[in-house]
Amino acid sequence: xxxxxxxxxxxxxxxxxxxxxxxxxxxxxxxxxxxxxxxxxxxxxxxxxxxxxxxxxxxxxxxxxxxxxxxxxxxxxxxxxxxxxxxxxxxxxxxxxxxxxxxxxxxxxxxxxxxxxxxxxxxxxxxxxxxxxxxxxxxxxxxxxxxxxxxxxxxxxxxxxxxxxxxxxxxxxxxxxxxx
Amino acid sequence: xxxxxxxxxxxxxxxxxxxxxxxxxxxxxxxxxxxxxxxxxxxxxxxxxxxxxxxxxxxxxxxxxxxxxxxxxxxxxxxxxxxxxxxxxxxxxxxxxxxxxxxxxxxxxxxxxxxxxxxxxxxxxxxxxxxxxxxxxxxxxxxxxxxxxxxxxxxxxxxxxxxxxxxxxxxxxxxxxxxxxxxxxxxxxxxxxxxxxxxxxxxxxxxxxxxxxxxxxxxxxxxxxxxxxxxxxxxxxxxxxxxxxxxxxxxxxxxxxxxxxxxxxxxxxxxxxxxxxxxx
Numbered sequence: 001x002x003x004x005x006x007x008x009x010x011x012x013x014x015x016x017x018x019x020x021x022x023x024x025x026x027x028x029x030x031x032x033x034x035x036x037x038x039x040x041x042x043x044x045x046x047x048x049x050x051x052x053x054x055x056x057x058x059x060x061x062x063x064x065x066x067x068x069x070x071x072x073x074x075x076x077x078x079x080x081x082x083x084x085x086x087x088x089x090x091x092x093x094x095x096x097x098x099x100x101x102x103x104x105x106x107x108x109x110x111x112x113x114x115x116x117x118x119x120x121x122x123x124x125x126x127x128x129x130x131x132x133x134x135x136x137x138x139x140x141x142x143x144x145x146x147x148x149x150x151x152x153x154x155x156x157x158x159x160x161x162x163x164x165x166x167x168x169x170x171x172x173x174x175x176x177x178x179x180x
Numbered sequence: 181x182x183x184x185x186x187x188x189x190x191x192x193x194x195x196x197x198x199x200x201x202x203x204x205x206x207x208x209x210x211x212x213x214x215x216x217x218x219x220x221x222x223x224x225x226x227x228x229x230x231x232x233x234x235x236x237x238x239x240x241x242x243x244x245x246x247x248x249x250x251x252x253x254x255x256x257x258x259x260x261x262x263x264x265x266x267x268x269x270x271x272x273x274x275x276x277x278x279x280x281x282x283x284x285x286x287x288x289x290x291x292x293x294x295x296x297x298x299x300x301x302x303x304x305x306x307x308x309x310x311x312x313x314x315x316x317x318x319x320x321x322x323x324x325x326x327x328x329x330x331x332x333x334x335x336x337x338x339x340x341x342x343x344x345x346x347x348x349x350x351x352x353x354x355x356x357x358x359x360x361x362x363x364x365x366x367x368x369x370x371x372x373x374x375x376x377x378x379x380x381x382x383x384x385x386x387x388x389x390x391x392x393x394x395x396x397x398x399x400x401x402x403x404x405x406x407x408x409x410x411x412x413x414x415x416x417x418x419x420x421x422x423x424x425x426x427x428x429x430x431x432x433x434x435x436x437x438x439x440x441x442x443x444x445x446x447x448x449x450x451x452x453x454x455x456x457x458x459x460x
Contacts, residue, residue, distance in 0.1 A: 011249050019241040033245050040249045044256045103238045124192075125232050130199065131192035150191035157228065 007047070010056060011040055018064055020126045024107055025068045035071075039064040058136040061127050065119070065137070109159040117152030120145060183218050186211045190222055194229070295387035298379070301356060302412055303399060305363065306375045312363060317350035324351035324364050333362035334378045334409050343425070349373065359383035372417040374425060381410045393423070402426060 015036060022032035022039075042063055043056075106125075110118050123129045123137055131145045138145070181189075189208040193199050212219040306312045316327045321344055328335040333353035349365040361379040368374050389410065393402040400422050404411040415422050 007253055008250060011246060011253065015246050015249055016241050019245060020236060020239045023239050024236075029242065033242050033248075036241070036245065037249050037252055041252055041256060044253050103235045106232055106235050107239075124194075125229070126236055128194070128233070130194070130202075146188050146192050150188040153191055153225065153228075156232075 007040070007044060010043070010060075014057060014060060015040070017127045018060055021061060021122060022064055022068070024110065024122045024126050025065070027107065027111075035064055035068060038067055042067070055133075055136060057127075058129065058133045061123060061129065061133075062137045062139075105160070105163055109156060109163055112159055113152060113155050117148050117155060120148040121152045121156060124149060181207055181211060183211070183215055186215075186218060187221065191225070193226075195226075295384050295389065298356065298384060298410075299396075299401070299412070302377045303396065303401070303414060305354075306365075306373070306377070306414055307399075311349065311373065312365065312375070313352060314350035314363075314365065315352045319347040319349075319367070321346070321348050321364070321366075324348050327351055328353055328362045328364075331360075333360045334380055335362050335364065336376070336378055336406055336409060336411055338406070346374075357383060368415070368417050368421065368425065370417065370421065372415060372421075374413065374415040374417065374422070377412040377414070379410050379412075381405060381408050384410060393419075393426070395419075 018039060019032055019036045022035040023029065026032050026035065039060055043060060110121060113121065119138060120134055123134045124131075127133075129137065131142060131149065134149075135142045135145045186208040189205060193205050193209075199205055212222055315331075316324060318324060318327075321339075325335050325337065328351055331353035335351075343366065347367045349367055351365070352363040354361055354363065356379060359380050359382070361377065361383075364376045364378075366374040366376065389403045389405060391403075393400055395401075398416055399414055400417070400419055402413045404413070413426060417425075
């Protein structure tokens with residue numbers, strides 16, 4: 001990365017998706033905000049080590065995820081909140097699903113997906129990263145990203161179809177510390 | 181490329197403006213023209229992706245998050261810019277900091293806090309229940325002065341005759357902040373103590389010494405500067421009695437006009453009812 005990197009512009013463009021990604025990881029507003037701040041602070045300190053300006057976005061999401069995992073490891077345990085959506089064996093079309101969901105529902109459903117798929121989906125939806133950027137962020141091959149995206153989306157679609165319509169879901173404010 | 185392979189690739193497709201130029205999607209996208217089922221699947225997926233992104237965009241960051249981040253970044257930049265200075269400049273900066281600290285502490289040393297500290301310490305010493313600890317217990321003032329002289333502790337010799345004639349409980353030589361000091365305890369007629377603490381005036385540097393008698397809790401305190409020394413008088417005796425003693429001490433054998441002048445300097449009243457108007 002160049003020494004004259006415009007950090008303020010980067011913050012302006014990326015703090016929102018980074019926060020959303022952090023919120024998806026932590027399910028906690030305060031922790032997500034702290035994680036986002038810490039990520040930018042690390043960028044400020046280590047900007048000389050980031051050589052490719054085009055990969056800053058991936059670098060930020062990688063760093064945020066690494067910091068989140070580091071925080072998890074430092075905790076002896078983290079509580080889990082029971083999810084109790086009444087699943088209905090109801091198959092609906094994608095368009096019907098898309099109209100019936102809200103952000104809280106999406107996060108709840110994402111939390112139920114296996115981590116390797118979930119992480120790819122979160123970077124795809126929340127961070128709006130390309131498959132190449134996801135590959136860099138997670139340090140996995142491009143082909144793996146594509147297959148995980150494909151299978152992850154299938155799981156997501158199925159779970160959303162089984163999820164209750166809005167109003168009966170757990171409020172997003174109560175969705176905290178979901179199991180990773 | 182079969183339909184399943186095309187679906188896997190197209191699962192990573194976001195939109196025309198972002199991924200339209202990526203050649204890896206071209207072949208998969210070309211299959212849409214000839215595969216109606218794939219096309220329907222793709223359209224529904226794009227719709228679902230768009231909807232999910234819109235829903236997730238509803239997760240709004242705290243309103244002040246951007247400002248907080250920028251503030252922390254600016255603070256970090258300042259911190260790093262200081263530590264990124266060349267060693268010579270860093271040394272100059274370190275000297276400036278150390279110099280500032282030295283100036284700060286040297287100022288504190290001679291400032292009001294130094295005086296307050298001395299006053300507090302002295303009062304604590306004489307406030308001990310049963311009376312302060314004494315090195316020498318004697319009713320004779322001359323013996324206390326001899327003891328203090330022998331132990332190189334400061335004492336005030338030119339006391340008025342009335343005080344010189346009073347019995348003492350004794351004296352003590354001690355050190356305060358590396359400065360020798362002394363305590364002499366006089367016995368007032370009613371059995372109360374009148375303590376005299378003496379220390380070199382230099383111990384307080386430039387601290388201004390308040391004039392007049394002060395009430396501090398149940399203590400009455402007065403300060404005087406004599407011959408380069410600071411005298412601190414302290415007693416729990418009633419103000420009336422104490423004032424009479426101190427007026428006598430201030431006056432000594434001098435004339436009334438001289439006494440009144442010094443009383444004014446110490447803010448002690450010189451009216452016909454001096455006792456009741458002593459500053460408290």
